[in-house]
Amino acid sequence: MIRVLVNGAAGRMGLQVVKAIAEDAATEPVGAVGITHIGEDIGELAGIGPLGIAVREGLAAALEEIKPDVVVDFTIPQAVFENVKTCMAHGVHTVVGTTGLTEAQRGELGKLAEAKGISVFIAPNFSIGAVMMMKVSEEIAAYLPDAEIIELHHNNKLDAPSGTAIMTAHKIAAARQAADAVPAPDKTHESLAGARGTVVEAVPIHSVRLPGYVAHQQVLFGGYGETLTIRHDSLDRKSFMPGVILAVKKAPKQKGLIFGLEHYL
Template identity: 50%
Template structure:
């Protein structure tokens, strides 16, 4: 039996790619799209692939009640995603979340709620398999080269900075790196923010420009050498294999996990 999926934010760039991916997979069934400004119009017609017989609904709770989904995929905004996850868990629908902007406290609260309801979920800062590998390789390198800076680059419509991927990378590096402040002890910023935002003593820099999609490099330095680990998403189809994997893995989970890396080997 196919996994029944609703996509919240199905009109958006990531949401519409998710719809297209689901339509190509016989193991998945799109049952509705959710958009606060659209109701009873065909999802396929709105995103430009022709009618697919699946409606938009303008109210998430009604979608959860009326369409009996197994999984909710969310690509919306940092302002709304937490409430969406809470609603899904309360209705025993497994969330797969690609929206970034949730704080660590938010994630821990949602994990506790999922534990209470004994239901699985996935919050993933990045669904690109290459980006997951980049984060793992960066963590490996940080054991031997603890002087590091992260530069993440995204399109100019992204709402949060640093990106969820950069924060997750920094967290993974911090697990193996002894905390210390990098740079000269008397270093002075002539322009505020020039050195970026510091996470446990190392900088993260955010670039926002039209023409970019999602890019990150992690630069390590030591005496006489540097190492750069870089990942580039050229277009949004790069995220779809990871979204597909997450939908299929989440139905087997009994807890909410943070990071696609948590399910890649299961």
């Protein structure tokens, strides 16, 4: 049985993680850390009945007292880097769903994880369908290098563009380079600032934030006389849970930093 502490447990994703961990036969929720609903039973909050686990403040103190095998972190971009370092200082494997870590931060965490012989798993997206969307986009980019990304999320998402969109852009750019495929020049020269979105490795990304969305992404490819669109829709946060559970089960067997769910598929 893998003992799991959820950091950010009272948030939308955290509650789904608590429920998924409790329902899986190989995992057990043993702790809940958050900044809201302090003292309340996390099972009640997740809608699965009392678990006898109160939401508490202070990640370090919880790690010292509970000593979990794995921490699942769904918090905020400003806190995740220090959260992971705190987990590593206590010798605890970490599964990170919080986006916002820079490449330099991931590099630093990777070196620390290797030195300590523990694992840090980071995924921009835990949806298996989203991972397949990125994989297919990477394959297409070698033949249709002209691409743009539209990502759509709920209005409470803190970062833009999404980690999934950024990772997709990196994969498209790598596939272009490997195939020596050069996109056509963008001749747009008169527009309002931001009209073409942000640009990651020469791939424009457009971010939509509206109530009603969960997590959605389209990758649009254009060629001579044809277009091809790949779209993925997460209609419920449950779509991320199989990936989270997979990562939790893999964590105790790994060492170092693993970036992206595709490494476990």
